[in-house]
Amino acid sequence: MNDQYLLEHMEAIPLDGEGTVVRRPGLVAVFAGDPSDVADLLTEFDASSPKGLALIEELRDLDGLEVAAVVDTPMGVQLVLTGAMHALIDEGDPDDPGLEVRTPAGGTVTDLDDRSASVWIGTAGIRNVLRHSVFNLEAGTVPGGGILLRPIPSAAAIDTPAAATLIPPPIVDEPAVVLPFESIELKPTAPPARQSLPIVAAATPEAIPAPAPTEVETSTPTPSERSTADDQVRGIRCSRDHFNNPSAAYCQVCGISMIHLTHRLVPGPRPTLGFIVFDDGATFALDRAYRLGRQPDPVANAETIAIIDSEHSLSRHHADLSFDEWSVVLTDRGSTNGTFLWDESAGRWNRLAAGVPTVLPTGAHVALGRRTFTYESATRS
Amino acid sequence: MKGIADYIFIERMGTGNHGTFWLAEAPERLAEAGHDRLGVKVLDHHATDQDFRRMANELQVYAAIDSPFLAPIVDAGQQDGTLYYSTPYYDSGSVGAPSRPLTLQEIINCIADASEAAHALHETGVAHRDIKPANIMVTDDGRGRLADLGLAQILTPGQTVTGVGPVGTIEFLAPELIRGEVAGRPTDIWALGATAHRALTGKSLYRDLPSNSLLDALRYLLDTSPEFHSTLPSEVLPIVKRCLLADPAQRFPTALDLATALRGVAV
Ligand SMILES: Nc1ncnc2c1ncn2[C@@H]1O[C@H](COP(=O)(O)OP(=O)(O)O)[C@@H](O)[C@H]1O
Numbered sequence A: 001m002n003d004q005y006l007l008e009h010m011e012a013i014p015l016d017g018e019g020t021v022v023r024r025p026g027l028v029a030v031f032a033g034d035p036s037d038v039a040d041l042l043t044e045f046d047a048s049s050p051k052g053l054a055l056i057e058e059l060r061d062l063d064g065l066e067v068a069a070v071v072d073t074p075m076g077v078q079l080v081l082t083g084a085m086h087a088l089i090d091e092g093d094p095d096d097p098g099l100e101v102r103t104p105a106g107g108t109v110t111d112l113d114d115r116s117a118s119v120w121i122g123t124a125g126i127r128n129v130l131r132h133s134v135f136n137l138e139a140g141t142v143p144g145g146g147i148l149l150r151p152i153p154s155a156a157a158i159d160t161p162a163a164a165t166l167i168p169p170p171i172v173d174e175p176a177v178v179l180p181f182e183s184i185e186l187k188p189t190a191p192p193a194r195q196s197l198p199i200v201a202a203a204t205p206e207a208i209p210a211p212a213p214t215e216v217e218t219s220t221p222t223p224s225e226r227s228t229a230d231d232q233v234r235g236i237r238c239s240r241d242h243f244n245n246p247s248a249a250y251c252q253v254c255g256i257s258m259i260h261l262t263h264r265l266v267p268g269p270r271p272t273l274g275f276i277v278f279d280d281g282a283t284f285a286l287d288r289a290y291r292l293g294r295q296p297d298p299v300a301n302a303e304t305i306a307i308i309d310s311e312h313s314l315s316r317h318h319a320d321l322s323f324d325e326w327s328v329v330l331t332d333r334g335s336t337n338g339t340f341l342w343d344e345s346a347g348r349w350n351r352l353a354a355g356v357p358t359v360l361p362t363g364a365h366v367a368l369g370r371r372t373f374t375y376e377s378a379t380r381s
Numbered sequence B: 001m002k003g004i005a006d007y008i009f010i011e012r013m014g015t016g017n018h019g020t021f022w023l024a025e026a027p028e029r030l031a032e033a034g035h036d037r038l039g040v041k042v043l044d045h046h047a048t049d050q051d052f053r054r055m056a057n058e059l060q061v062y063a064a065i066d067s068p069f070l071a072p073i074v075d076a077g078q079q080d081g082t083l084y085y086s087t088p089y090y091d092s093g094s095v096g097a098p099s100r101p102l103t104l105q106e107i108i109n110c111i112a113d114a115s116e117a118a119h120a121l122h123e124t125g126v127a128h129r130d131i132k133p134a135n136i137m138v139t140d141d142g143r144g145r146l147a148d149l150g151l152a153q154i155l156t157p158g159q160t161v162t163g164v165g166p167v168g169t170i171e172f173l174a175p176e177l178i179r180g181e182v183a184g185r186p187t188d189i190w191a192l193g194a195t196a197h198r199a200l201t202g203k204s205l206y207r208d209l210p211s212n213s214l215l216d217a218l219r220y221l222l223d224t225s226p227e228f229h230s231t232l233p234s235e236v237l238p239i240v241k242r243c244l245l246a247d248p249a250q251r252f253p254t255a256l257d258l259a260t261a262l263r264g265v266a267v
């Protein structure tokens, strides 16, 4: 049995491109085809949990999806390719450009031996197309056209000496050694103590679908528990009374045009200003300020986001996202590896000076160490 | 993994957005209450003590809700920072992955049941936040049980999409949630409508959803109205349409209104 080259010892770096990248125990795969078909397939796998050779069989017989996959089997790791997918196996020898495996008719299975330093798999043209940053997909599904599989960098091992052998896994395998646990048995006793959720609706419509929009009672739901004087801004109201950015052409709540409204500025609580999407797909709404980092300490006026960082590129408290009137503002907190804003016209990353707030334009790409996110504004102009 | 706390795992049933689901032997301490086999959800999120309190609070409120259509939570806990909770195991699977074929009428019944369950949650001040076909369990007599209260929001406040869900599941997210509005009745009602459409047609609401970037997919969702597939039974179409209106105030006012509408459908 080949101990060296098991998927758990590898990191999987998703690459840009059309497709879906999947990592789960014993499988790393890139699918080309309808992502909802991929979702269905994964649901099927959840039900039947095929592993090893059985999993390879399933992957080779897919209808409508092409796949490039690396699968753990009792005989070691195997590579599966169907359709137009391809792979490049680089054994780490600088004089040897590596073995390219391409577009085999009807699918192929190749043994990968433990000398293989890294493997690229994916749709044609994925080679060397790294994202703005590199992150290790530990588990899950993200969009992408390929994956680079390589041994987990030894930096991790230097950081925590003999990590692999000394740190116990979170859950014990042997029933003999039971870690302490706490549990609460949930019984339908205590009466529910909370208020019901507000009904957000126009006066009971008669017909289905609802008649043309009438006067709607609601105002923008706001994070009122958190709002302070700082959260007050001046804005405009759409014809249905939703509070908006004065520069918005369409209401961000109901989408109605505000172009012909008289723009009278009124004070109100700041609505959500959009969202940020990290390179692994984690999405956060900008209805509150955030403190970002590897392990930021909690604060009263912001939520913390602990960012997964397998490469130790982030500082504990790396940067802050906050607001200035209708703008989203990013501030580096003196991080070691820096906070960067992508400059599309110059084609490079600009490092932010520590402690200096920078307004983010919509679509801004931001890098914190080796992780990135993109900011998308809620304002429809 | 062979178990967690005093549960012994029998089989791994699948991995979802927030954790892994196991079929397990129930511990002795729960035998009295008549449990022998249970489903155990082990969350990926590495939890602090505060996280555990937050989860426990939320689940306590949930446990006290009296609805026949909620999948009950039997027990919750943490071991070394790993959170888990257990629920009855449903042999028939979920509306998303049933272990036997479901008729259209059964699917409609299950979603009506889940809507009633969601209403009970709403009346208690709780939004579910993760309604989708895989979270509506099916009983042996073809009725629905709403499961898997969305805990992600409680553990990671502000987060609307976890990084590890198949892109295919973002159709259940009401567009206003992506923009950062608070989850509530209208967002769960959207998810119920999207669930009905998905389960009854097997098709996505968004035909050309970009698949190469989540950001593009989210932008697309914000700019595009859902499209209803032609195989959606015509009796259900107006109901689903109303759940998926862009303006939250134009959807069914409550999930009970939705349940009532669905109960009136015979296909
Ligand atoms: N209580 C249960 N009884 C039987 N099957 C279940 C139960 N809960 C979940 N499952 C099944 O296990 C699989 C994984 O579930 P879960 O981890 O909740 O992920 P998700 O809901 O995101 O698909 C799903 O296919 C689901 O149908």
Ligand SMILES: [Mg+2]
Residues within 6 Å of the ligand: B016, B134, B135, B147, B148
């Ligand atoms: Mg589930």
